[in-house]
Amino acid sequence: MAALQTLARRCSTSILKRHFSVSSPVAAQMTVRDALNTAMNEEMKRDESVFLLGEEVAEYDGAYKVSRGLWRKYGDKRVMDTPITEMGFAGIAVGSAMAGLKPICEFMTFNFSMQAIDQVINSAAKTYYMSAGKQTVPIVFRGPNGAAAGVAAQHSQCFAAWYGHCPGLKVVSPYSSEDAKGLLKSAIRDPNPVVCMENELMYGTAFEMSDEAMSEEFLVPIGKAKIEREGTHCTLVSHSKSVGLCLEAAQILEKENIFCEVINLRTIRPMDEETLINSVKKTNHLVTVEGGWPQFGVGAEIVAKVMESDAFDYLDAPVYRVTGADIPMPYAATLERATLPGTQDVVLTVKKSLHIQ
Amino acid sequence: MLSCAARLVRAQIQSKPTACWVVATRGYADIVDEATFTTSEYALHKLDEGPSQTVTVTRDDALKYYRQMQTIRRMETAAGNLYKSKVIRGFCHLYSGQEACAVGMEAALTPNDHVITAYRAHGWTYTRGVPPVNILAELTGRKTGVAKGKGGSMHMYGHNFYGGNGIVGAQVPLGAGIALALKYTGSNDVCVALYGDGAANQGQVFETYNIAKLWDLPCIFVCENNGYGMGTAVERASANTEYYTRGDYVPGLRADGMDVLAVREATRFAAEWCRSGKGPMLLEVATYRYHGHSMSDPGTTYRPREEIQEMRKTRDPITGLRERLISVNLATAEEMKQIDLDVRAEIDKAVEQAKADPELPVEEMYNDIFVDEPPFKVRGTNPFMYGISK
Numbered sequence: 001m002a003a004l005q006t007l008a009r010r011c012s013t014s015i016l017k018r019h020f021s022v023s024s025p026v027a028a029q030m031t032v033r034d035a036l037n038t039a040m041n042e043e044m045k046r047d048e049s050v051f052l053l054g055e056e057v058a059e060y061d062g063a064y065k066v067s068r069g070l071w072r073k074y075g076d077k078r079v080m081d082t083p084i085t086e087m088g089f090a091g092i093a094v095g096s097a098m099a100g101l102k103p104i105c106e107f108m109t110f111n112f113s114m115q116a117i118d119q120v121i122n123s124a125a126k127t128y129y130m131s132a133g134k135q136t137v138p139i140v141f142r143g144p145n146g147a148a149a150g151v152a153a154q155h156s157q158c159f160a161a162w163y164g165h166c167p168g169l170k171v172v173s174p175y176s177s178e179d180a181k182g183l184l185k186s187a188i189r190d191p192n193p194v195v196c197m198e199n200e201l202m203y204g205t206a207f208e209m210s211d212e213a214m215s216e217e218f219l220v221p222i223g224k225a226k227i228e229r230e231g232t233h234c235t236l237v238s239h240s241k242s243v244g245l246c247l248e249a250a251q252i253l254e255k256e257n258i259f260c261e262v263i264n265l266r267t268i269r270p271m272d273e274e275t276l277i278n279s280v281k282k283t284n285h286l287v288t289v290e291g292g293w294p295q296f297g298v299g300a301e302i303v304a305k306v307m308e309s310d311a312f313d314y315l316d317a318p319v320y321r322v323t324g325a326d327i328p329m330p331y332a333a334t335l336e337r338a339t340l341p342g343t344q345d346v347v348l349t350v351k352k353s354l355h356i357q
Numbered sequence: 358m359l360s361c362a363a364r365l366v367r368a369q370i371q372s373k374p375t376a377c378w379v380v381a382t383r384g385y386a387d388i389v390d391e392a393t394f395t396t397s398e399y400a401l402h403k404l405d406e407g408p409s410q411t412v413t414v415t416r417d418d419a420l421k422y423y424r425q426m427q428t429i430r431r432m433e434t435a436a437g438n439l440y441k442s443k444v445i446r447g448f449c450h451l452y453s454g455q456e457a458c459a460v461g462m463e464a465a466l467t468p469n470d471h472v473i474t475a476y477r478a479h480g481w482t483y484t485r486g487v488p489p490v491n492i493l494a495e496l497t498g499r500k501t502g503v504a505k506g507k508g509g510s511m512h513m514y515g516h517n518f519y520g521g522n523g524i525v526g527a528q529v530p531l532g533a534g535i536a537l538a539l540k541y542t543g544s545n546d547v548c549v550a551l552y553g554d555g556a557a558n559q560g561q562v563f564e565t566y567n568i569a570k571l572w573d574l575p576c577i578f579v580c581e582n583n584g585y586g587m588g589t590a591v592e593r594a595s596a597n598t599e600y601y602t603r604g605d606y607v608p609g610l611r612a613d614g615m616d617v618l619a620v621r622e623a624t625r626f627a628a629e630w631c632r633s634g635k636g637p638m639l640l641e642v643a644t645y646r647y648h649g650h651s652m653s654d655p656g657t658t659y660r661p662r663e664e665i666q667e668m669r670k671t672r673d674p675i676t677g678l679r680e681r682l683i684s685v686n687l688a689t690a691e692e693m694k695q696i697d698l699d700v701r702a703e704i705d706k707a708v709e710q711a712k713a714d715p716e717l718p719v720e721e722m723y724n725d726i727f728v729d730e731p732p733f734k735v736r737g738t739n740p741f742m743y744g745i746s747k
């Protein structure tokens with residue numbers, strides 16, 4: 001029910017606030033949901049060993065309808081509904097990958113992946129190393145990550161920092177439909193374990209898709225960030241839904257003649273340090289923006305990387321982080337709004353960085 | 358105060374003494390080609406019939422099992438000594454006493470079947486085809502180890518052998534996943550997923566039974582019940598110690614894990630069940646470990662020394678097989694003595710190599726993070742040190 005309301009809300013606001021990263025007269029439009037669906041469909045068509053398992057992915061068409069139509073098309077063998085037993089089915093997915101299949105293991109949200117996290121880290125991520133290259137684990141773990149709307153503390157955590165911490169894992173966090181399609185396709189083709197963290201609130205958002213992005217061979221490389229908007233005064237770096245926040249803030253700041261460069265990380269691990277450092281050298285100011293908690297988070301890691309790099313000498317201000325508030329997510333609407341970063345947080349922090357006001 | 362499983366294992370000799378007689382033809386030579394024995398009873402759960410108590414073995418097979426069990430015994434003894442002299446570090450869980458489980462099961466499987474087990478894995482690594490020298494070199498952390506020294510005792514892999522797993526119980530869902538892949542690809546092979554009496558209470562094990570039964574996965578769940586989960590006897594850990602029944606809707610059976618032929622027969626039965634598409638089966642093998650849980654455990658604070666001594670004296674799987682073979686002239690004491698000497702020589706040589714071989718050069722520690730990846734920088738222990746992962 002909450003998901004439907006969210007969907008309705010997103011549809012109405014997306015008409016008012018379109019996120020364009022490419023402007024083209026005859027470009028197609030695709031929602032993030034459809035982009036993910038298309039990615040899975042194309043990869044399942046291309047490779048017999050790719051299959052999807054998770055709660056409600058088959059007959060329900062997916063808890064958030066991301067896998068709509070796939071079971072009808074591919075049947076029980078390729079799209080499997082599991083019981084509500086994350087540790088068990090994640091372990092089974094990992095085992096099937098060890099034996100040569102290419103599973104897509106869906107967590108209804110990444111909050112539930114905590115029950116299975118041992119299988120993700122100890123059975124999937126570390127195995128290629130422990131076996132000195134003998135045993136591969138070509139698995140994708142995917143699902144919505146981070147805050148939704150009104151789902152409270154146990155259903156709102158961002159796991160980018162937790163999974164991004166671990167060697168042996170690749171971790172991607174798409175923002176746009178192009179990101180979603182290209183990154184998920186790359187993840188499925190990647191013979192290593194990949195965690196693909198989506199965002200429920202973005203599922204219904206439509207983005208322009210170039211002809212290239214609409215093709216069946218379209219891939220977004222893992223490990224490469226995208227400069228969504230070029231700028232000169234301050235770099236904003238973000239991932240997932242917060243990229244949209246940065247773009248909005250950049251538009252607001254533009255009216256005051258402050259031009260921000262917005263970087264969409266796309267991949268949390270391995271992070272594209274080169275793009276970050278080059279941007280900081282250009283703008284001399286950096287603000288990281290994320291929905292997750294501040295301590296030991298993605299922003300914290302970026303700060304450390306920049307401090308230790310030669311970009312440090314180019315900084316004219318400390319690197320600042322805009323993050324979710326350091327509290328469990330409250331339910332009440334006003335409190336929830338205040339817990340998540342908004343454009344005012346980004347604008348304020350950029351101005352602080354630039355010593356304005 | 359004997360543990361439940363120890364009592365069980367002991368009871369099996371008291372209730373039905375192993376009778377044996379010669380069935381094969383006698384030629385002019387004294388040695389026979391084949392003999393038949395009777396195993397003790399199998400306990401059955403949701404099964405109308407079980408494996409046969411009448412087991413036949415050829416001379417060649419019998420000697421092979423003897424040699425394999427003896428090799429594991431010698432190798433584990435050598436590992437224990439290497440650990441005491443600090444050449445092996447960290448964890449080292451010895452399989453001594455449980456040899457009949459790995460050897461007996463392997464005898465009913467093919468190299469095309471798949472096996473995954475927990476951390477007491479050296480014996481299985483060997484039966485799955487890894488030479489003892491590469492097992493010992495892995496234990497000593499050398500580059501000739503089966504995982505180049507990067508895995509250690511609990512992380513050895515081989516063909517259709519998925520380790521060696523350090524997290525108790527995690528290997529069970531993995532095993533069902535392997536079975537899923539076998540069914541998915543239309544294979545006739547099975548996966549054997551082993552765990553101990555301690556792991557048998559893990560939630561993920563029950564989650565796995567559920568999915569395996571729902572989806573008819575060709576998975577044999579094997580509980581190697583050695584009576585103790587680390588230092589906790591089974592009756593102190595499990596409300597139900599009949600592990601072969603713990604699968605509830607999964608049919609199960611219990612066999613004498615100290616009798617290699619009983620284990621083989623039970624495994625044959627279970628494998629046939631799974632291969633015929635009837636779904637999973639649970640096999641409990643009642644066995645015993647002579648050493649402690651690991652090398653840091655003397656194994657005597659939670660069980661009486663007399664129990665260990667009695668097991669060694671009356672229920673040893675290698676001695677048991679030897680006595681059987683001699684009693685029916687399937688083999689002579691001399692030729693088995695020769696096997697003992699050959700095995701000892703092989704292991705001694707392997708130990709020397711495991712001590713002498715070098716470790717991986719430090720630069721190689723950055724390798725094997727990702728497969729099929731162009732070389733990339735990996736951070737070392739300070740901001741100015743990077744390795745290249747290849």
